[in-house]
Amino acid sequence: MSLLEEIEDVAPSVFLLRGWATPNDISSNCFFLKNEASGELLLIDCGNASERTSREIKAAEKELGGEIAAAYCTHGHPDHVGGAKAVPSQTPVFLSEKDFFLIPESERNRFTPLKADAVKFGDFDLKILRTPGHSLGSVCFWDEERRVLYSGDTLFANGAFGRTDLPGGDEKELFRSLDLIKKLGWRVLCPGHDEVERAEASEK
Template sequence: MKVSTHCGGFCQTNGYLLETTEGAVAVDAPEGMFSFCEQMQCKPTGLLLTHQHFDHIEDASLFQAAGVPIYASAPFSPALQLTDLALKWGLPVESPEFIVNEVLSPATSGIRIAGIQFEIHPVPGHSPDSFVFHVALFQKLFAGDTLFSGGGIGRTDFPHGDHGLLISSIKSELSPLPSPTQLLPGHGPAGILGHEIETNPYLK
């Protein structure tokens, strides 16, 4: 499995393109992610959203218009996107409506797209709809805005944020995963999951 990273938008949000011999999958849709896939001459067979904050979904409608199914833990919801907050910050954010083709739930233990088996873990706290996607075979964790390398966690001072819930979710859902797993977060560089959990001051 080949993983390519696109970093786009005002918030410098990471989107990931996963390619196998059976197809491709995109994880999150920051600004410019659709064009990035086109430049890579690759049309994903699915788009997975870790959560629906505006910076992770800016290109989602472009994927939908191209016939790419969208998977997320909740239907399209303006209340989850924080666009009002972005406008208060002076950000000219547009989040065109899209349809979530398959709504994933905590009972959805896994999903297979393009030959890739994703384990699904709910990790709320940064946003109530936050899910992470673990590819055990290749030791990759697409963590969205839950845990970052270098000692960070997702912000919880936004609407619907819950610091205690985020900490408990990381400990219950991420800590049991294999330590050598590569952490691929929604912002910033990659890391090694076990090291990041062990050294993160918020998890002490």
């Protein structure tokens, strides 16, 4: 019934546009949170700068019947921020300032420094957790009410975690960040790549 095969619902009013990886092209998962009252969408991670990403983001907006009101990037790597160009220029795209150095200087003004520690969007209340390690400015978004964690490249399904060998990466910091998010008791883990994971028993 979906026009776009890649769109899946992963939690109430939360939709996944699945990322992909080919030998020369990698694009992150993109999560669309829908404000059912206004129809507006909040985008978590923008995918890469490819034509395919632009096309799919636009198709997702159409299919979900709303426009992107704001986008939030979990960190500044190109497979997560490149798709910002598919987001209308008047729509803010938030990114931790600590990751601005990863963005080519000429493209930095597309991004708004992420300073808040929470996002309120319709009935979504997301806490912004600073989780450095994969990059200096990596963040996770924690929806405590739905117990959904958007973990970027910090934590993946089945306990896998992000690499720390890229600029700004730090293994010690990553393990500290993983300790922090392991305590949350998420029910749905929405990582920056690959599968979404559902935990039955992670909650105490």
